[in-house]
Amino acid sequence: SNSPAPETKTGAAPKKYTVGFSQIGAESAWRTAETKSVQDEAQKRGVTLKFADGQQKQELQIQAVRSFIAQKVDVIFLAPKVETGWEPVLREAKRVNIPVILLDRGIKVSDDSLYKTLLTSDFVEEGRMAANWLAKRMNGKGNIVELQGTVGSAPANDRKQGFAEVLAKFPDMKVTRSQTGDFTIAKGKEVMEAFLKADPTIQAVYAHNDDMALGAAQAIEEAGKKPGKDIILVSIDGVHQALEAIKDGKLNCSVECNPLLGPGAFDAAEQILAGKDVPKRIVSKDQQFDESTAAQALPTRKY
Ligand code: AHR
Secondary structure (H helix, E strand, C coil): CCCCCCCCCCCCCCCCCEEEEEECCCCCHHHHHHHHHHHHHHHHHCCEEEEEECCCCHHHHHHHHHHHHHCCCCEEEECCCCCCCCHHHHHHHHHCCCCEEEEECCCCCCCHHHCCEEEEECHHHHHHHHHHHHHHHCCCCEEEEEEECCCCCHHHHHHHHHHHHHHCCCCCEEEEEEEECCCCHHHHHHHHHHHHHHCCCCCEEEECCHHHHHHHHHHHHHCCCCECCCEEEEEEECCHHHHHHHHCCCCCEEEECCCCCHHHHHHHHHHHHCCCCCCCEEEECCCEEECCCHHHHHHHCCC
16 A cells, blocks of 8 residues: 655656645645746746646545545645644545645644645744834834735744734834735735725735725725825735836835745655655745845846
């Protein structure tokens, strides 16, 4: 029943191998860019990729991983929606020696040999960067509302934590409302509409991703205010649409989060299949864009 990875005698990566990729879904522009990066890289390297869209459901992602195990893929890529609940299925993969590589989001497991490596950004640091930018922009004073990412996901938990950590140093800056917008434009808009109705004192929005900030900007406009001017918006991802909006003065700052994880993921896969060690965490370095840099950065942005 064991299906050992197709290692070559020389320890070089195998020529032909198959990867199963369990993706969360297509909630955001960032997510779509990540999917494309993995698909493009598979094609470039001639790797057979089995792609499963989890449609935002952890159960579907678990089913997909099980089906990859049944199909005896050589490597599994998993972008886990939430942090918990993965142990049983990961143990099934480990039992038959199929290495698992986590893409972008981390998980909580008691045994970290259940995955080989995690390719990610430092989400806590992204939250800190957003808060530091906002503190400067607001002179350490003001009412902020927070649009959180998907409940239970690593980026929502970590971005909330990093932001709160920095805000603790500014007693006159307060998060007056905080709710999930599930990383989507539609939910970001809906939640912001409710916030605006309930509270006329909102001065800034901290959104855990660009899509929710773009949705919030629409809600602000429809409420007769100017996003980017009457209400400051800072978010995370650095996707093209957000940089365009910054250029147009409708968003103010976006902290980058690199979705182009395909090349690194296949590099790691090939090292693992060749029997080499890979670091447990491979972290992308992120920058930030605001009114002073977005327009200049746009022409060369890859996502
Ligand atoms: O896990 C990364 C996050 O997931 C991105 O910041 C967000 O846009 C996406 O949905």
